[in-house]
Structure formats: structure tokens, C-alpha cells
Amino acid sequence: MSNAQAIGPTAPNLDWSSDQAQRRVRRRYAADRRLQAYGIIAIALAVGLLGVLIASLISTGFPAFIQTKVELPIYIDPAQVDPQDPGSGKYRALVREAVDKVVPGIPEEQKRSIGKILTSDAAYIVRDYVVDHPDVIGKTITLPIAVSDPFDQLHKGVIPKEMDALNWTQVGWFERLDNRGLVVEHDGRMSLKLDVYVNPEIVEAGPPPSGNFAVLAQSSLKAYLPRINDTSLVDMLAAEAPEVIGARIAAEPDIIGKTVQMYFPLSPHYAVLAKGETPKVLNPRFSQDQLAALDILDGKGLVRTPFNWELFFNADSRFPERAGLAGAITGSFYALLVCFLLSFPIGIAAAVYLEEFAPKNRFTDLIEVNINNLAAVPSVVFGLLGLAVFLGFFGLPRSAPLVGGMVLSLMTLPTIIITTRAALKAVPPSIREAALGVGASKHQVMIHHVLPLALPGILTGTIIGMAQALGETAPLLLIGMNAFIPSIENMGLLEPATSLPTQIFSWADSPERGFVSRTSAAILVLLGFLVIMNIVAITLRQMFQRKW
Amino acid sequence: MEAQPAVRVQAPAVPEPREGQSVARLELKMAARDVNLWYGEKQALFGVSLDMFDSSVTALIGPSGCGKSTFLRCLDRMNDVIDGCRVEGDIRLDGEDIYAPRVDPVQLRARVGMVFQKPNPFPKSIFENVAYGPRIHGLCKTKAEYADVVEKSLTRAGLWDEVKDRLDESGTGLSGGQQQRLCIARAISVNPEVLLMDEPCSALDPIATAKIETLMDELKKNLCIVIVTHSMQQAARVSQRTAFFHLGKLVEVDETSKIFTNPTDQRTQDYVTGRFG
Ligand SMILES: Nc1ncnc2c1ncn2[C@@H]1O[C@H](COP(=O)(O)OP(=O)(O)OP(=O)(O)O)[C@@H](O)[C@H]1O
Numbered sequence: 168m169s170n171a172q173a174i175g176p177t178a179p180n181l182d183w184s185s186d187q188a189q190r191r192v193r194r195r196y197a198a199d200r201r202l203q204a205y206g207i208i209a210i211a212l213a214v215g216l217l218g219v220l221i222a223s224l225i226s227t228g229f230p231a232f233i234q235t236k237v238e239l240p241i242y243i244d245p246a247q248v249d250p251q252d253p254g255s256g257k258y259r260a261l262v263r264e265a266v267d268k269v270v271p272g273i274p275e276e277q278k279r280s281i282g283k284i285l286t287s288d289a290a291y292i293v294r295d296y297v298v299d300h301p302d303v304i305g306k307t308i309t310l311p312i313a314v315s316d317p318f319d320q321l322h323k324g325v326i327p328k329e330m331d332a333l334n335w336t337q338v339g340w341f342e343r344l345d346n347r348g349l350v351v352e353h354d355g356r357m358s359l360k361l362d363v364y365v366n367p368e369i370v371e372a373g374p375p376p377s378g379n380f381a382v383l384a385q386s387s388l389k390a391y392l393p394r395i396n397d398t399s400l401v402d403m404l405a406a407e408a409p410e411v412i413g414a415r416i417a418a419e420p421d422i423i424g425k426t427v428q429m430y431f432p433l434s435p436h437y438a439v440l441a442k443g444e445t446p447k448v449l450n451p452r453f454s455q456d457q458l459a460a461l462d463i464l465d466g467k468g469l470v471r472t473p474f475n476w477e478l479f480f481n482a483d484s485r486f487p488e489r490a491g492l493a494g495a496i497t498g499s500f501y502a503l504l505v506c507f508l509l510s511f512p513i514g515i516a517a518a519v520y521l522e523e524f525a526p527k528n529r530f531t532d533l534i535e536v537n538i539n540n541l542a543a544v545p546s547v548v549f550g551l552l553g554l555a556v557f558l559g560f561f562g563l564p565r566s567a568p569l570v571g572g573m574v575l576s577l578m579t580l581p582t583i584i585i586t587t588r589a590a591l592k593a594v595p596p597s598i599r600e601a602a603l604g605v606g607a608s609k610h611q612v613m614i615h616h617v618l619p620l621a622l623p624g625i626l627t628g629t630i631i632g633m634a635q636a637l638g639e640t641a642p643l644l645l646i647g648m649n650a651f652i653p654s655i656e657n658m659g660l661l662e663p664a665t666s667l668p669t670q671i672f673s674w675a676d677s678p679e680r681g682f683v684s685r686t687s688a689a690i691l692v693l694l695g696f697l698v699i700m701n702i703v704a705i706t707l708r709q710m711f712q713r714k715w
Numbered sequence: 716m717e718a719q720p721a722v723r724v725q726a727p728a729v730p731e732p733r734e735g736q737s738v739a740r741l742e743l744k745m746a747a748r749d750v751n752l753w754y755g756e757k758q759a760l761f762g763v764s765l766d767m768f769d770s771s772v773t774a775l776i777g778p779s780g781c782g783k784s785t786f787l788r789c790l791d792r793m794n795d796v797i798d799g800c801r802v803e804g805d806i807r808l809d810g811e812d813i814y815a816p817r818v819d820p821v822q823l824r825a826r827v828g829m830v831f832q833k834p835n836p837f838p839k840s841i842f843e844n845v846a847y848g849p850r851i852h853g854l855c856k857t858k859a860e861y862a863d864v865v866e867k868s869l870t871r872a873g874l875w876d877e878v879k880d881r882l883d884e885s886g887t888g889l890s891g892g893q894q895q896r897l898c899i900a901r902a903i904s905v906n907p908e909v910l911l912m913d914e915p916c917s918a919l920d921p922i923a924t925a926k927i928e929t930l931m932d933e934l935k936k937n938l939c940i941v942i943v944t945h946s947m948q949q950a951a952r953v954s955q956r957t958a959f960f961h962l963g964k965l966v967e968v969d970e971t972s973k974i975f976t977n978p979t980d981q982r983t984q985d986y987v988t989g990r991f992g
């Protein structure tokens with residue numbers, strides 16, 4: 168207005184072409200670029216770490232998605248299985264006979280160990296199949312039967328058939344001796360050339376010469392490798408090495424009390440090492456016969472590695488080759504169902520009340536602060552609460568998905584309330600005014616206008632809350648939802664159950680090699696579910712998104 | 716609609732602008748007496764008394780922040796939903812105190828419709844936008860009745876011809892002026908007795924503004940219209956009576972022609988001649 172001129176310029180005039188001004192422009196651009204660079208670095212870092220995580224999970228988890236199996240032809244002998252009662256046949260014997268047939272000529276005392284190639288559940292696999300198909304009695308069927316975990320790992324190349332016979336310290340000692348030129352070929356054998364003080368206190372000239380030659384040989388070897396106090400050092404010398412001393416004394420009795428040079432033959436592994444090769448031994452988990460039997464099976468083309476559907480459709484098992492996630496997925500599903508049914512309506516009702524109806528006073532402020540803080544409470548605390556209240560006070564069953572879901576809903580409630588309130592706040596006030604203006608009551612404004620507009624936000628928040636709940640471990644462990652569930656048949660809201668994260672936890676704790684990859688595979692499955700849930704959230708959001 | 720001259724002071728609806736006479740011919744619809752209003756501690760209205768007549772347009776003018784919107788919102792109790800807002804005084808619709816405990820604000824808002832500054836159609840179909848009011852008040856029973864109400868309201872709002880082929884499309888897809896007329900159609904769909912308009916044309920271009928002004932002329936035949944405007948020309952064009960607010964007080968209210976040609980108060984004089992604001 169006219170007053171503006173009266174005030175005059177608000178700042179001293181600036182020369183925009185001055186050096187100073189241009190420096191300022193350059194500095195501003197530089198600052199912009201720096202800020203951008205920081206952002207890019209941060210994102211690259213995050214994406215990189217995520218990539219490393221996923222890559223390592225996939226590389227360790229991949230073997231669990233295939234399973235080594237033997238296509239075993241089994242004759243269901245009516246003499247062993249009663250057609251009237253197929254459930255109680257002698258299946259163990261059937262499996263043993265079947266193995267006998269494909270790998271003939273196993274001596275009796277080896278049969279047990281050869282049988283261990285197959286999973287310990289083999290008899291039950293056959294039984295379950297025969298019970299489902301009673302008409303196969305009297306026929307020969309070919310069933311894919313998982314091999315037990317060590318052989319599975321062997322076939323996948325996770326654990327080797329042969330191992331280095333010597334560890335690197337042993338190789339190190341040997342190299343020290345070799346570097347001093349003590350390893351020589353003598354009488355056609357790789358030997359150690361050692362000075363031996365023929366201690367008169369230990370040996371006697373005889374004849375025949377006697378004494379503890381082994382100790383003498385050892386102590387002379389130890390003299391070359393001082394300060395090494397390892398009993399396996401002895402293994403460097405061949406078993407017959409001490410006899411060298413005896414033979415020498417017999418030939419030259421006057422060496423007693425003197426120090427002489429002797430050639431001790433090396434033990435077989437070290438002899439190989441001396442030839443510049445790496446000595447190998449068979450993996451001690453497997454016996455020669457087992458490996459031979461496996462080779463026969465492989466040679467007949469019976470060993471297959473199909474996709475491991477059992478990882479999804481089997482329940483847990485003590486044997487990794489039979490363990491699957493069906494129980495965990497079912498348990499998680501039940502728990503999430505309970506969690507959703509509780510937290511979705513309660514969360515929305517609470518959010519709507521707090522956002523739209525609650526009077527603004529100290530009390531509602533207190534509730535609000537508490538809800539916000541609740542979202543930051545460590546989940547293990549909710550687990551303790553569930554343990555004390557739901558199990559202790561109300562006496563609900565332990566390990567049940569019902570209780571799991573209730574505990575998880577304690578955690579998701581704050582998330583849902585907070586996101587719902589944010590979504591309600593984001594609905595433009597003009598829509599409320601419009602509805603109020605034509606005479607809609609408060610609840611009509613809510614139900615007809617505000618909630619539908621806030622729905623995408625609410626759903627996103629809910630699904631994110633559910634995804635959090637899906638990955639939550641600590642509270643479920645506390646209420647015991649890590650039961651061992653070998654069958655999903657009896658699962659229910661009140662029956663003991665396990666869940667995906669607690670299953671991962673128990674598998675990670677298991678010593679068997681097969682559970683290592685299964686743990687990673689289970690994590691991948693869990694991540695898969697999370698990704699699916701997030702995609703659903705995004706899709707719902709876009710589906711319901713409306714502009715105003 | 717041909718372009719309006721910059722300032723065209725309308726001839727008064729009633730020939731002789733003598734005190735009390737002009738209003739005698741019109742029926743009193745709403746009356747505010749000694750209205751004081753507080754937003755928390757802060758008082759926004761000071762003893763406002765104003766009569767609003769049926770079949771006429773009352774314009775509220777005044778500088779920004781003087782309480783025009785606040786007063787308008789008192790008339791359909793929209794201030795009820797604002798936390799910490801307190802109203803004192805007496806506001807009557809057809810002689811009945813609208814702040815009396817037995818008056819239901821929701822029903823009141825069906826009788827006193829409102830159009831807002833920014834067009835705010837619901838993000839629903841055009842049909843739904845107009846049918847919503849009748850639906851929640853249970854005014855219609857059959858589909859045909861709804862269709863009838865929608866057609867009539869849109870026709871009265873001068874929008875029917877433009878949208879009759881796309882009633883299923885979203886109301887938010889219309890142009891700004893069309894949206895505002897849709898909002899007017901929505902407001903009149905429940906047959907209100909009073910229509911409050913808070914700067915209904917401030918977001919619109921001159922052509923859309925002209926359309927809405929003609930519409931007001933049409934609507935006022937059987938409605939009491941109260942309009943807040945920042946445009947002196949608009950007040951002059953559409954209103955019969957004008958009230959000038961300043962700092963929460965009603966300074967002067969009179970025939971529009973009198974306010975614009977010969978106001979009593981110096982402040983009114985200054986404002987309408989553009990000397991402050
Ligand atoms: N919800 C609210 N809470 C607190 N104070 C408010 C609120 N709404 C309006 N006020 C105050 O009340 C006074 C009157 O505001 P009002 O919106 O009625 O002005 P107005 O005359 O409509 O102005 P404009 O022409 O700019 O729309 C202003 O000082 C404003 O700051």
C-alpha cells in the first residue's frame with residue numbers, strides 16, 4: 168500500500184555482482200551439493216549393508232531349499248505289514264531290506280551304519296505313505312527318502328568327504344624342521360635326521376638293548392622344537408621310529424652316553440607332507456563303508472536333490488533333514504490373527520476417540536504421552552507383562568497363540584493408535600467442515616468422511632504394526648511360544664505352538680549342521696512374509712488413495 | 716454474463732431508505748443480540764447485534780481479522796466444534812434461540828446451510844455430494860426421489876447442464892467455480908432457510924464469480940443469505956443490507972446503498988473508500 172514507500176528499503180542496497188555476493192552464491196551451491204552427497208552416501212551405506220545381509224542369508228540359506236533324497240524302491244511285504252492294520256507294520260525292517268537290495272552284500276555288522284545314510288524317520292515316511300495308500304501292500308513302490316543330515320551336507324558339498332589330516336600348527340612345526348634341512352630321504356623313506364643323546368639312564372646295552380626308546384625319540388624331537396608342549400608332536404614320527412634306536416644300539420653298543428645322528432622315519436601323513444602334498448583323511452563322520460554305499464546309490468542314479476517343499480509343509484523335527492516351517496507359519500498366523508482382531512478395532516476406536524472426541528485436559532494429555540511412550544517400551548517387557556498377567560493371573564495356557572497374539576497386540580496397539588491418529592489428522596479440516604455444514608453429526612462425519620479418507624494411512628500403519636509383530640521374538644519366548652511342534656494336526660488357538668521368529672531362534676541354537684542353513688532359510692522365509700505384507704500395505708494404500 | 720462496471724452501487728431494493736421503513740417490508744429471519752465471543756481468553760466479538768432478513772442478502776464487510784467469519788459461524792453454531800470457544804448473547808432463528816439447550820446443532824445446520832471460502836466437495840461422486848445431505852436427514856425414500864433432489868439442487872445452483880452427463884464422476888474433478896457451485900447445490904439440497912457464505916468467490920476467477928453472484932440473486936428469492944466478502948463491489952452488487960465490522964465490533968449496518976454512499980461512521984467511510992484495511 169501507500170505506506171510501503173514511506174518505510175523505504177528494508178536492507179542496505181546490495182551489489183549482486185560483487186565478489187562477496189558471488190562467493191556467497193558459490194558457497195551456497197557447494198553446501199547444497201554437500202548435503203546431497205551426504206544423503207547419497209547414507210543411502211548407499213544402508214543399501215550396501217542390506218545387500219550384504221541378504222547375500223549372506225541367501226548363500227547360507229540356499230542349501231536348505233534343496234534336499235538330498237534317495238529314490239528307494241521298497242517292497243511292501245504283506246508278511247511285514249498287515250493290510251488290516253497298516254499303521255503298525257514292521258517298516259524299519261522293510262527299509263532295511265530295501266537298502267540291502269540296492270546295496271547288496273553288506274555284512275551284518277555294517278547294516279546299522281549303512282542304514283544311517285537314510286533319515287531316522289525313514290520308517291515313518293514309508294508308514295505314512297502306506298497308511299494313506301493301503302493298496303500298495305504287496306507291491307514295490309519307489310519313495311524319495313531324505314538322507315540324514317551329514318550325508319545331505321556331504322552331498323551338497325557343505326562338509327567335505329576328506330579333511331586335511333594335519334592342522335596348520337602341525338604343518339608349521341614340520342616346516343621349521345624342514346627349513347633346517349632335517350627332512351631327508353633315508354632308506355627310501357622320508358625321515359627326520361635328529362641328533363639323539365643316548366641317555367644311559369634310559370637305555371641299557373643289553374644284549375638285547377632295552378629301555379624306553381619311544382621317550383628317547385620323543386625327547387630328541389622335542390629338543391628341536393623347544394617350548395612346544397603338544398602331545399600330537401609325537402605323531403610326527405612313525406610308530407616304528409623308536410626301533411631305530413634299538414637297532415643302532417645293537418649294532419654299536421658304545422654309543423650309549425654319546426650323542427649320535429639317527430634317521431627316524433616320518434609317520435604317513437607327514438611323509439606325504441614331506442613330498443610336498445597335502446595329507447588327507449576321510450571325514451571322521453563317515454565310515455568307508457557308508458561312503459561306498461552312497462557311491463553305489465549315486466551310481467544307480469537314485470540320489471536326487473529336488474526342491475525342498477518339506478521346508479514349508481513339514482512341521483519341526485529333531486532331524487534337520489525332516490524339519491520344516493509349517494508349524495511355525497501356522498503358529499505365527501494364529502498369533503497374528505489374534506493380534507489383528509484385538510489391536511485393529513481397539514486401536515482405531517482409541518485413536519478416533521482421542522483425536523476427535525476427547526476433551527483436551529490433563530488426563531487425556533497423560534494418556535497421549537503414555538501411548539507414545541508405550542511404543543518405545545522394549546518388547547521383552549510386554550512379554551513379562553503377558554507372563555505375569557495372562558498366564559499368571561488369568562491362567563491362560565502356556566505357549567498358546569492366543570496369549571502370543573494378546574502380547575503382540577500390546578505392542579502393535581501403540582503403533583496403530585499413533586498412525587491412525589496421524590492419518591485422521593491428515594484429513595483436511597475442510598472435509599469435516601463441509602460435512603458438519605450440511606448437518607452431519609460427529610459420528611457421521613467420522614464414519615462417512617474422515618475414516619474412509621484416513622483408511623489408507625490406517626491400513627498402512629496396521630500392516631506395519633503386524634509386520635513388526637511377525638518378527639517379534641522376545642515376548643513370545645517369555646510366554647513359551649517356542650514349543651517343539653512335530654505335527655501341525657492339533658494346532659489351535661489354545662494348543663502349544665511355535666512361531667517363525669522363535670523357530671529361527673531354536674534352530675539357530677541347534678548343533679546340527681543342517682540347522683545352520685535352515686536357520687538362514689527360515690529368516691529368508693520370514694523376510695519374504697514381511698516383504699509380502701509391505702507390498703500389500705503399499706497396494707492397499709494406492710487402491711484407497713483419493714485426492715481431495 | 717457481461718462484465719460488471721468497476722463499482723456499481725445498486726439502487727436500493729426499497730425506494731426510500733428511511734430508518735426502519737425498508738426493513739419493515741422484509742420478514743426478520745435471524746436476529747443476533749449482544750453477541751460476545753471468546754476464543755479461550757481472547758475476545759473476538761464484542762456485543763454484536765444484527766438483523767438478517769428473509770429474501771435478501773446481508774453482506775458482512777470489514778478488514779481482515781475483524782470477526783466476520785467468526786460471527787457467521789455463530790449463526791449455524793459451527794463454533795461449537797472449536798475447542799475453547801465460548802459464545803454469549805442471543806441469536807434467534809424465527810424467534811427461537813438457537814443456543815437454547817433443546818436445540819440440536821445438527822438439525823440447526825440443516826436449516827442454516829453454509830458455503831465455505833475454499834470449495835470443499837467431498838471426494839465422492841457429484842451425485843453423492845448433493846444427495847448426502849438429504850440422505851443423512853432422511854428426506855428422501857426412493858432412488859427416484861434422490862435423483863429428483865439432486866437434479867433440482869444442481870439446477871438451482873446453475874450446474875446441472877454442465878454435469879448432468881457425469882454425475883458419477885468425482886466432485887473433486889470439477890473446476891474451482893464448478894466445485895463452488897456444487898458446494899452451493901449441496902448446501903441447498905436440504906432446503907435450508909438461511910444460507911451463510913464465507914467469501915464464496917475469493918478463490919474464483921471473475922467469470923465464475925459472476926455466475927455465483929447471479930445465482931445468489933436467484934436464490935435469495937426464498938432464502939435469507941448472509942455473505943462475507945472482501946470485495947466492496949461484490950457487496951454492492953449482491954446485497955441489500957451491509958454490515959461493517961471492525962475489531963470485533965459491529966460498527967454500522969444499513970442499506971447497502973447507504974453504506975457505500977453515505978455512511979454514518981467515519982471508519983465505515985474510510986473503509987469503503989479504501990483508505991484503510
Ligand atoms: N479457531 C480460532 N482460535 C483462536 N482464535 C481465532 C480462531 N479463529 C479466529 N480467531 C481469531 O478471531 C479473530 C477474528 O477472526 P475471523 O476469522 O473471524 O476474521 P475475519 O474477519 O473472518 O478475517 P478474514 O477476512 O481474514 O477472513 C482473529 O483475530 C482471529 O485471530
Ligand SMILES: [Mg+2]
Pocket residue numbers: 783784785913
Ligand atoms: Mg474469514
